[in-house]
Amino acid sequence: MTTFDERLRALSWARDLLRDMAADESMHSDVRELAAWRLTSYPQLSDIESRLLNLHGFALLLSVRSIERTRALLDDLPSQGVTELAVRVQHIARHFPVSREMSSAIRSPNDARAWAAMYLDRPPGRMGLLRHARPERICAVNRCRRRQRRDALRRLWPALQRLQRDTSVPVMARSEGHRLLLTMPSNGQLGRRLHDMTIRDVNEGFQALQRACQLLQAIIDGTFPASLRQQAAAQRLSRHLPCGEWFPVNGIATEHRQEWVDALFMKPSRPFRKELGRTPG
16 A cells, blocks of 8 residues: 555656656667657646646546556566666556556546546545535526526537537547537437436436536647637637536435536525525524
């Protein structure tokens, strides 16, 4: 069992190792090029020191994937005959995440977020993963803002279609858009505020909405390169959508379903509406 500090040090040491390997001309060119390639997507030291808290959505996912691929490189170095690094690699590998721990972390941004919470003690932390989260209560929100949220959710579908067809967007982002179009709640279901969906379908719908919001944010912040037109369109739409980190890490519990649905559509939940209607005395 390793401590969180030991894990963070191992992640930092692995970055230093990649940097040194990429600059070492005595190494085989293939090993040097592979190390340099891994280094381009590996988290910065400042990100590691902050437990990846500054990384969200697909930026976090790509960083976690680079950690997973770096583990594969560490495991492969002894077979490459790089004996002068054997002791250094051994020290790093002792506290570095192993492949079986990361097989699920690299599937989606939310899986990467859960892995970071468990492995690096990033919020909500280990205990937070065991609790069903509840949304923050929505206080007074005017009808204009509620209408903007509703319209933005309905415009997600055509936005993903346009993104999928844009060849200036990386293949990974376009493939993600295609998958989301297969799992996103329909505009009819959104119009009915997910009322006719089972709790399983609601959870799948929330996950799809989350990844769609994260995909747009990745276009805005440059995680996925895109044309200025796509960036501007994503910026306009994201202005009225929830942040990707707003969604729960775990699935929504049945008893909290209506609270999350109300919060998604920016409506005060039923218990809170009753409190608003009470009169003093």
